[in-house]
Amino acid sequence: MNIEGDAYRLTWQDNVISLSGKLSLMLEDYAELESVFEKIIASKPSNLVLDIRNLEYLNSSGIKTICVSLILEAADIEGLGMKILCSNQYTWQKETVPTFEDLMDNMEIFFE
Amino acid sequence: MDDKDREIVRLRRRIAGLEKTLQIVTGYSGRIEKNLKHLFEVVSDTMPVPLLISTEAGEILFSNGKAQEIFAYSEKDFQKLHGADLYEHPEDRGIFLKMLADRGEVRGFAVNLKKADGSAVPVSFFSQPLVFEGQNCILTVIHDLSEIRKEEEKRLAMERRLRQTHKLEAIGTMAGGIAHDFNNILAVIFGRLELALMMLSEESAVKKHIRNALTAAERAKEITRQILAFCRKTEEEHKPFYIKYAVTEAVKMIKSLTPSNIETRLRIESKSAIITGDPSQIHQIVMNLCTNANYALRDRGGVIEILIEQVSFESQKKIMIPNLSPGAYIRLSVSDNGPGMDKNVLERIFDPFFTTKPPGEGTGMGLAVVHGIVQNHGGAVTVESQPGKGTAFHCYFPLAAQTEQVCESASVQKSARSGKEKILFVDDECDILDTYHQMLTDLGYHVTILSESYNALDFFKKNPYHSDLLITDNIMPKMSGRELAWEMLKIRPDFPVILITGREIGEKNFSESGISLILPKPFTQNEIGNAVRAVLDKKCHGTDQ
8 A cells, every 4th residue: 555645755565664764744634644554454463563664754743643643553452563764863762753652552763 | 549549549649740740841842942042032132133123113122242242232221212212203113014014024225324322224124023021112223334335335436436527527528529620720820921931021010919819829829739738648658858848838737727826847857858748747746746736725826946956876775766766767746835734644645535525526546546646657756744834746757868979960950940841741631731721831841732532642643753741640531641651651661651640649559550750730830841851851860759
């Protein structure tokens, strides 16, 4: 499954969600991503990987969408483990992504 | 735990998650906001143009560093001001706001703003509405036009000077033409008066009146000579010449421009000194230095003294003037007893565009030009001045020669002006032909006169050895005197030619054309007699004098 926006790209394959580019949509424009996350959660995966190593920018609405529509929903699935792959290259990731651990017990965050 | 309890737990966990999400998003937004604010501050303080953010009501919420620098208000001062306070004419703000409301943005609104010290600064506004700190505001980038206006003024001044130069050129051409015609008329007046004088007995009472008329004609001749000097082309010459003539000519001109409370004195201690260079540039040096002296004395009156004298420097040690080598020099000094100059002015006196005169009264180029000319002549210029003790400029030119013998030979020629040779005289002015035919005949010559150059050429072709000398006017219809001489010299290369002209001519233009001598109109019987004799005798003896 793929979504191609003006400045970003989302792919979902083999339980790996990859986000790349720049995501700076208005809150209401995240509905499409929310819908994808909903489908992923509905498939009840045993594990999930969120790869944002090539996501250069994410605005606050995007943070909210990932937190609420993906991570909090995943946290409700019993036994589901989640990994987030990050990049040291982007300051916003270093400052913000570690706080995602507060949202889910079974979460691992990796920086490279 | 039943389903209801599990749902309650799940919802509580979700609420906690949402609370944490809120914290994450808020923290993230705060950092983004801080970063953006920092970005704005860096950009606005880095940009080299003033930037203001104000409300429509006139409150100035933000000013960048460049705005504070140009308008000399601190950030706090700006915040106390009303937008209209910045305008030279506060009503202009209303026009600006209306334009912004009508167009949604303003690009290039030209207006004069006011600095903290009250001075005006011409600017152009580029404005957009925006929300700043939660308020509807106007962001205005201000383009300072001061430098552009100065450049524009410079360009306009250059254009004015160019137009003035073209105008002067046109005046010069016109004056040259007028002087030429006057010289032709004066040639007839001189000739006729001299002939009349010769016909009268010594006792005749009329002789006095004719001599007075001749004196007046001499003055007219001098005036036309000065006009022609003014019209002289600016192409540089490099030839030996008597410096006294160039200086005397310039002093005569400056005297006519000098107010009566200023006395101009010329003293020539070295009368036969020759320097090498361009006489017109020496003329310009004297004009420039005397103009400055005149300016210095304009209110109080005084004396300008011009002195030509010879000085020698025997060894390098004794020379206190840079760029001069041991040797003999002609020193041209222009001094005045005006207010003098202080050390600061003296240090910059030869700098181009440096002037102590008010705007519009001087270009600051006069002394720079003097300096350049003197250097081009292999010399040096110095200045002496003290406040209250006048000013003296000394221009040193290498001495080329001293020629007392030139004057002597001229005086010899004066007494040997008659002869019996055959002269072909060509001029399209019948009055001139008639006058000088009679003059030369009186001196013993056999004169054939012709008023058309083509007829003269035909006459010459039939018998090239009929005449011993051609005297021809230069400017004539169909064929000029120069062309006529050229055609004749092709047939008889040793044929002596005197070219007479009412215009100023650079002699070097004729040096290779075979013309023996150029005689400027008008001339007296004595002068034409001397010229004829000099050319014919030179041919006989085959020597250069």
